[in-house]
Amino acid sequence: MSLIVQKFGGTSLADAEKIHRAARRAIRAELDGQRVVLVVSAMGKTTDDLLSLAGQLTVDPPKRELDVLLTTGEQVSIALMAMAIHAAGHEAISLTAAQLGLFTDSAHTRARIQSISRDRIERELSAGKIVIVAGFQGIDSSGEITTLGRGASDTTAAALAAMLDANVCEIYTDVDGVYSADPRVVPQAKKMHVISYEVMLEMAASGASVMHSRAIEFGKKFNVPIHVRSSMTDAEGTIIMAETPGMEAISVQGVTLKEDLAVVELNGVPNTPGIAARVFAEVGRHHILVDDIVQNIYDGGKFANLAFSTNASEADEAKVVCEQLLNNLGAGTVELDEGVCKVSAIGVGMRTHTGIAATMFDAMSKAKVNIDNISTSEIVISCIVRQEDGPKALRCLHDAFELDKLNGDSEGS
Amino acid sequence: MSLIVQKFGGTSLADAEKIHRAARRAIRAELDGQRVVLVVSAMGKTTDDLLSLAGQLTVDPPKRELDVLLTTGEQVSIALMAMAIHAAGHEAISLTAAQLGLFTDSAHTRARIQSISRDRIERELSAGKIVIVAGFQGIDSSGEITTLGRGASDTTAAALAAMLDANVCEIYTDVDGVYSADPRVVPQAKKMHVISYEVMLEMAASGASVMHSRAIEFGKKFNVPIHVRSSMTDAEGTIIMAETPGMEAISVQGVTLKEDLAVVELNGVPNTPGIAARVFAEVGRHHILVDDIVQNIYDGGKFANLAFSTNASEADEAKVVCEQLLNNLGAGTVELDEGVCKVSAIGVGMRTHTGIAATMFDAMSKAKVNIDNISTSEIVISCIVRQEDGPKALRCLHDAFELDKLNGDSEGS
Numbered sequence: 001m002s003l004i005v006q007k008f009g010g011t012s013l014a015d016a017e018k019i020h021r022a023a024r025r026a027i028r029a030e031l032d033g034q035r036v037v038l039v040v041s042a043m044g045k046t047t048d049d050l051l052s053l054a055g056q057l058t059v060d061p062p063k064r065e066l067d068v069l070l071t072t073g074e075q076v077s078i079a080l081m082a083m084a085i086h087a088a089g090h091e092a093i094s095l096t097a098a099q100l101g102l103f104t105d106s107a108h109t110r111a112r113i114q115s116i117s118r119d120r121i122e123r124e125l126s127a128g129k130i131v132i133v134a135g136f137q138g139i140d141s142s143g144e145i146t147t148l149g150r151g152a153s154d155t156t157a158a159a160l161a162a163m164l165d166a167n168v169c170e171i172y173t174d175v176d177g178v179y180s181a182d183p184r185v186v187p188q189a190k191k192m193h194v195i196s197y198e199v200m201l202e203m204a205a206s207g208a209s210v211m212h213s214r215a216i217e218f219g220k221k222f223n224v225p226i227h228v229r230s231s232m233t234d235a236e237g238t239i240i241m242a243e244t245p246g247m248e249a250i251s252v253q254g255v256t257l258k259e260d261l262a263v264v265e266l267n268g269v270p271n272t273p274g275i276a277a278r279v280f281a282e283v284g285r286h287h288i289l290v291d292d293i294v295q296n297i298y299d300g301g302k303f304a305n306l307a308f309s310t311n312a313s314e315a316d317e318a319k320v321v322c323e324q325l326l327n328n329l330g331a332g333t334v335e336l337d338e339g340v341c342k343v344s345a346i347g348v349g350m351r352t353h354t355g356i357a358a359t360m361f362d363a364m365s366k367a368k369v370n371i372d373n374i375s376t377s378e379i380v381i382s383c384i385v386r387q388e389d390g391p392k393a394l395r396c397l398h399d400a401f402e403l404d405k406l407n408g409d410s411e412g413s
Numbered sequence: 414m415s416l417i418v419q420k421f422g423g424t425s426l427a428d429a430e431k432i433h434r435a436a437r438r439a440i441r442a443e444l445d446g447q448r449v450v451l452v453v454s455a456m457g458k459t460t461d462d463l464l465s466l467a468g469q470l471t472v473d474p475p476k477r478e479l480d481v482l483l484t485t486g487e488q489v490s491i492a493l494m495a496m497a498i499h500a501a502g503h504e505a506i507s508l509t510a511a512q513l514g515l516f517t518d519s520a521h522t523r524a525r526i527q528s529i530s531r532d533r534i535e536r537e538l539s540a541g542k543i544v545i546v547a548g549f550q551g552i553d554s555s556g557e558i559t560t561l562g563r564g565a566s567d568t569t570a571a572a573l574a575a576m577l578d579a580n581v582c583e584i585y586t587d588v589d590g591v592y593s594a595d596p597r598v599v600p601q602a603k604k605m606h607v608i609s610y611e612v613m614l615e616m617a618a619s620g621a622s623v624m625h626s627r628a629i630e631f632g633k634k635f636n637v638p639i640h641v642r643s644s645m646t647d648a649e650g651t652i653i654m655a656e657t658p659g660m661e662a663i664s665v666q667g668v669t670l671k672e673d674l675a676v677v678e679l680n681g682v683p684n685t686p687g688i689a690a691r692v693f694a695e696v697g698r699h700h701i702l703v704d705d706i707v708q709n710i711y712d713g714g715k716f717a718n719l720a721f722s723t724n725a726s727e728a729d730e731a732k733v734v735c736e737q738l739l740n741n742l743g744a745g746t747v748e749l750d751e752g753v754c755k756v757s758a759i760g761v762g763m764r765t766h767t768g769i770a771a772t773m774f775d776a777m778s779k780a781k782v783n784i785d786n787i788s789t790s791e792i793v794i795s796c797i798v799r800q801e802d803g804p805k806a807l808r809c810l811h812d813a814f815e816l817d818k819l820n821g822d823s824e825g826s
Binding site for chain 1: 428429432433463466467469470471473474475477478479481482484485488489491492493495496497499500506507509511512556557558
């Protein structure tokens with residue numbers, strides 16, 4: 001008997017009507033002869049509301065207690081979803097992470113899944129029930145309540161799909177799939193029918209906020225297709241799956257925009273082994289997010305300019321941390337390049353298809369977008385540009401790579 | 414080292430300021446050299462809001478899922494309370510019923526406590542932490558989430574106080590103690606300094622809504638004093654404790670009013686053994702609440718009139734159930750006495766102090782209050798009167814027993 005995992009996000013559970021709609025979708029899958037596991041997020045803005053309650057009490061809540069607080073959101077959702085399915089005359093049972101046996105490490109607010117028990121879920125499925133699992137939450141080996149990080153209900157769903165060898169993991173959300181660019185910025189953006197795990201991972205990392213990266217990693221590792229689709233329609237969405245020969249034919253598949261960044265530039269750093277390692281060890285120790293890293297050398301290789309991008313909100317702290325480090329080294333200065341964003345072109349074989357980088361830079365030049373930094377990998381080329389040039393840069397790249405001629409659906413179709 | 418259990422109800426936790434206030438009270442007890450266990454309810458109207466969410470989905474939610482839903486309210490409260498205590502620079506840890514090990518039977522929505530594990534709570538107390546326990550909730554032996562019934566956070570507190578051999582169980586609420594009558598109806602009502610478990614139990618059962626009866630039963634069984642007091646002031650409230658010789662001097666200690674009742678009258682019932690048992694087995698099978706029972710016989714003992722009071726909302730169903738039963742017996746008729754309430758005088762030795770009943774009936778007669786039914790026990794005399802006469806009857810009894818001259822505080826002092 002085939003098995004399907006369906007995950008519903010907060011906007012797909014925002015009110016009673018939407019919960020009934022999600023329940024009907026699960027029931028339909030069951031009537032189609034599948035075993036059904038649902039993973040649900042907290043309703044609507046519940047998690048933000050709970051964080052706001054905590055914020056009224058203290059600026060620095062203990063992470064353990066934050067996890068106790070936030071996991072109530074998903075617990076409410078599983079109970080209501082079970083009620084909705086019962087109300088429609090079908091059998092269902094809700095399971096918290098503790099009841100299911102979803103074990104993580106003890107890193108509160110950003111725990112990693114370590115194991116998932118099969119016993120309870122298989123017993124309930126065998127009894128003919130739709131099993132509803134609370135996303136985002138886990139327990140550690142001492143029974144402490146943990147969470148997997150914001151947006152990680154996707155990860156719960158993908159991990160369950162992998163463990164249960166599901167046919168597919170469906171992610172129901174408020175967009176109807178993955179687009180060649182953000183349709184709010186690029187109206188001609190096309191919905192992709194299929195996309196490889198690798199390309200989707202880079203798109204997620206480069207600003208496409210459709211899905212949680214760790215969910216895609218689970219899908220990739222266990223080869224579970226992930227179907228991203230709208231909870232409001234029956235239209236097919238985008239299937240994220242292993243790369244097939246057909247996919248390779250297209251080089252650039254999507255373009256993304258990541259806003260509100262800053263670049264921290266360490267100039268005149270002695271280019272001796274271990275300097276970069278010391279910089280990023282120190283930055284990591286302060287929990288400052290590092291996006292891309294670029295380094296150039298000059299003066300016959302004696303000195304280096306080392307730059308990294310980070311969130312605008314963390315830039316000032318990053319500058320202070322780096323200045324202290326360079327003071328200790330007795331060399332170099334730190335500058336901030338603020339008010340910037342990153343545009344990226346993502347596809348397969350970006351380096352082997354010569355001319356992609358050239359096409360990209362040429363298009364930006366014609367659109368009079370100045371490029372501050374450039375970094376490339378096998379499947380991504382990224383440029384740091386001024387924040388105000390971001391949308392224009394995204395549109396010109398979408399045009400230059402003719403992404404509106406992809407074999408997909410344009411928005412609204 | 415002495416130990417105190419403090420329980421805070423929903424109105425005492427309605428916002429961040431009130432949570433901070435409750436946290437300060439716990440910290441003060443700790444600074445006084447006591448070990449502190451807090452039991453908290455859901456904030457403000459949370460439980461009603463969650464029930465309303467469930468009601469939007471279905472009229473008949475599975476009880477198991479109701480318990481999964483409702484227990485989130487207390488889980489939010491324990492996390493926030495722990496944050497508030499941390500913010501004040503003290504150590505605290507929150508525990509759900511599953512983490513504490515508070516085991517119940519499996520009767521969802523009305524489970525009974527079966528055992529409480531000492532290990533975790535004693536470990537945390539020994540580590541110098543204030544322990545915050547979620548009220549109202551439990552788990553059964555399979556790890557299913559249960560609840561103890563509305564208002565049962567009091568019961569959690571009293572059970573913990575009993576288990577931990579606490580000096581006192583403090584119940585913080587929005588009233589400042591137990592009064593000789595409801596001060597909203599009888600302005601001269603006096604706050605009692607002390608009251609026995611037995612009298613408090615009867616007052617709670619007769620309409621005084623200050624505390625959950627099962628909590629008082631726990632206090633009585635394990636001889637833990639329960640201190641009912643206001644969360645808004647430092648004034649002493651009312652201590653519920655074992656009867657002492659001094660208490661016995663006063664016969665009538667309080668008067669109560671229980672509104673919105675109906676009396677179901679079964680007239681002309683054959684007075685043969687087992688009839689009453691059959692009636693109440695059948696009524697119980699339909700989960701109809703039975704308040705007081707009165708039976709008289711007539712016609713040389715051949716027939717009986719059997720009456721019981723119940724909630725007005727359950728009266729119609731009770732009548733139907735009783736009619737079917739009498740039809741099967743082939744004798745008797747059922748009538749409803751609707752729009753009635755019950756006034757009670759509660760104290761010790763009501764039967765041995767002759768004249769109390771006479772004083773009561775005389776006072777009601779002078780106030781022109783007609784009495785429908787009368788029932789008495791060792792510590793209660795109750796009269797069913799018209800709903801509209803209830804407040805007047807309560808005031809005239811308070812006067813007749815001179816309860817305003819009790820050695821207590823009048824309201825507002």
